[in-house]
Amino acid sequence: MPEAQYPEIRTLALFSGMTDAHFEALMRGAYVQNFPPQIDLISEGEPSDFLHVVLSGSIDLYSEWNGRETSMATVLPISTFILAATVRNAPYLMSARTLEKSRIVLIPSQDVRAIFDVDGNFARAIVGELGQCYRAVIKAQKDLKLRSSLERLANYLLRQQKRAGGAADFDLMFEKRRLASVLGMTPENLSRAFKGLQPYGVAVNGTHISIRDQQDLERFARPNPLIDDHAI
Amino acid sequence: MPEAQYPEIRTLALFSGMTDAHFEALMRGAYVQNFPPQIDLISEGEPSDFLHVVLSGSIDLYSEWNGRETSMATVLPISTFILAATVRNAPYLMSARTLEKSRIVLIPSQDVRAIFDVDGNFARAIVGELGQCYRAVIKAQKDLKLRSSLERLANYLLRQQKRAGGAADFDLMFEKRRLASVLGMTPENLSRAFKGLQPYGVAVNGTHISIRDQQDLERFARPNPLIDDHAI
DNA sequence: CGCTATGTTGATCCATATCAATAAGTGTGG
């Protein structure tokens, strides 16, 4: 793996605390690859051969059952995915595909486990990461079980607005078809849900969103830090 | 904390790999307490002061939002809960209450974090535990997003049957009211769902379940290891 | 034994899915 890739990976919380020797041991077997859009990287059920790091682009984590499919999450740079499967040496629970042209680092899972076994700092960093992932899924599950689809959309928009810097106008990060799946609804229902938020000052034009009266939308959405705050 | 409690906690995967010195340091600040049924142990949003270990009884993890409530999971002996909040030093995302008379060990979270900081083996054990918790929630989310309530119930019954040893007859572990909440439906809908499974050979009498033709039920339920296998 | 919580059943309502048709983008090759 080319030395030029080191720095941006090294700065990830997951890798920043380990010794140079261990980090280089990890990178020795790793390699970077560019993928076109809509390429399947992994399929659920396969053994976890590689820990993946997204350097650029974006990844859709999805699952299938009985002919149905749902988007579970989106991975954006710079972060890792399928860490849990790697450390547990268990099969992937989700499939992954590129959403756009993406640059991915592949680190052999056995190398990750080998360093994990001897490097306490790396183990602690993994705890931090897994703890965060776990809490993110719990929040997603609360969102699903406690809110209607209209409420999920409203809170999603408020979260995205915050991510985009808090301005009243921003753009959706991915196509509505996928947003619907992430939010656990059909595209048709999402289309109607956007209309359902018009009375609360939400205007949609393609991927562009305007939130006219944030107070008003919040009164309806009732965002809650224990569901919506990504930092906690 | 009385010495007599040590062994059963010590054998937990989470604590079995650490040195005696560290384990005793953890136990020094810990204490055991007996709680009656229906007692709130923690509330979501509170700082994570204690890591909890259930020695006997059972615990309901639940969440609330906007006047609604949902059961997220049930904790059975002998296992820990709210580990993620403890290691991240973050507020609880779920509330916990006893379902029956329960015996709980309370270990100060700061002690857990202190040992975690110096004991690599403990850190690795926590990775194992968190990885498993994370994967369990992912499976639960797939169950919720990919299956109808009837399918969730059918697969739940098959999982419980396996847990109970695989016999055709077994008893539900908790009341239907709570089961409905865990499965993400109303009690009325659960009642009807049980009827809806009669054509597949499911008979219900109070908390007692009989699965007349497992093949038939499985043809409907289509259990999948990547959702239903707790071991993977 | 009665009180209270839980479970069942029925009637109805509502949210969301499904089906179908159209419109609007988006990319491709001539």
Next chain:
DNA sequence: CCACACTTATTGATATGGATCAACATAGCG
């Protein structure tokens, strides 16, 4: 650059899963 194909988004009509409301039955429990 346009015409075409193809995917995505919207809109309408309808079906259905599941929630809600209400009445009643049942089972624990003091």
